[in-house]
Amino acid sequence: MRSYSPREAVLSKYDIKPVDFSSLKTVSLYSRGGKVDTTLFAQPAEPAEPAARLLDSLPKLLAANSLRAVVKALEEARRQRRAILWALGGHVVKCGLAPVLLDLMRRGFVTGFVLNGAAAIHDFEIALAGYTSEDVEAVLPDGTFGSAEETGREMSRAYAEARRDGIGAGEALGRLLDAAADPRFAAGSLVLGAWRANVPVTVHIAVGTDTPHMHPRAVAEDLGHATHHDFRLVTSLVTGLDQGGVFLNVGSAVVLPEVFLKAVSSARNLGHALGGFTTVNFDFLQHYRPKVNVVERPHAQRGGKGYSLTGHHEIMIPLLAAILIDRAASDEGRV
Secondary structure, eight states: OOOOOOGGGGGOOOSSOOOOGGGOOOBOHHHHOOSEEGGGOOOOOOOOHHHHHHHHHSOSSHHHHHHHHHHHHHHHHHHHTOOEEEEEOHHHHHTTOHHHHHHHHHTTSOSEEEEEHHHHHHHHHHHHHSEEOOOHHHHTTTTOTTOBHHHHHHHHHHHHHHHHHTOOHHHHHHHHHHHHSOTTTGGGOHHHHHHHTTOOEEEEOOTTSSGGGGSTTOOHHHHHHHHHHHHHHHHHHHHTTTTTOEEEEESOSSHHHHHHHHHHHHHHHTTOOOOSOEEEEEESSOOHHIIIIIIIGGGTTTOOEEEEEESOHHHHHHHHHHHHHHHHHHHTTOO
16 A cells, blocks of 8 residues: 655745655554443343433423433434434543444434544544554553554555445444454444444544544545535435434534534535434534524524534433333334
8 A cells, every 4th residue: 555755845935844754654543442342331231111211301491301301312313213313522432332333323313423533533543453442651662652553554555445336434343343353343433334234424634633544554635535425415414304304513613613513504505405303412512603503593494493512521411322222122012
């Protein structure tokens, strides 16, 4: 595979030139280890009436009413077969929530996953090695932070194949993991599980924010093609939100709220009405961009409703999933 070379600097007026990463030293992912491994992951809930009763028992005000509204919107979107898109930041994957989200996908509560670069990296490492999240403080002083050989090499390979084959980053990563994932850890990979189920995954890369961009085999043109393809794909997915869909932003403070807002505007510019849907921001801190770009702005003059729910992902998402599963089971006569 070719490496990126800063040839564009030849015509630059600047005296300082971009760094050439071709001689950057890498370390093996398998010897590096990680702070999070698959033994720590959550497990899907089984239908059990107490979780459904919990929702009914909550106070009928403030965030409890928001949670009820989100549950109702998800149930109605599933019933009407409208889009249910989950946008995930890296911390959501590191919290071990892939099994819970994949279980919701199989139950019809997911029609697409929207990831930032960090979420894709953590998921990719889990599929290969069963762990992720290196100890940054321990390895930043000597410059080995972010230099995992297998992560950078194989993700760069996927993006090169995406450009070659005219597909997006998410699809290319899923396809590569279908062959390369360790069978012991494959069930912990959201990207692979979604790819095998033919559920779209898009990956939205901000160049320079992710460790594989430092790798000697990183190619800017491949990154750009793969993620721009996925931006166009997520715009198509967003059109399915019209009149009853749900978009959930979970743990992305900047990139995915910005991507979502541009996708909404692009879809409307192309003639899609795109109104009357629900948006939700889940995070343990409420930030400016999710508040305006997810919860508020998409509904201006178009109807629909946005909600903000605050809490730790590793608690809030399994709780929401358990409620949805219990209520669905009750509705279908299995409880």
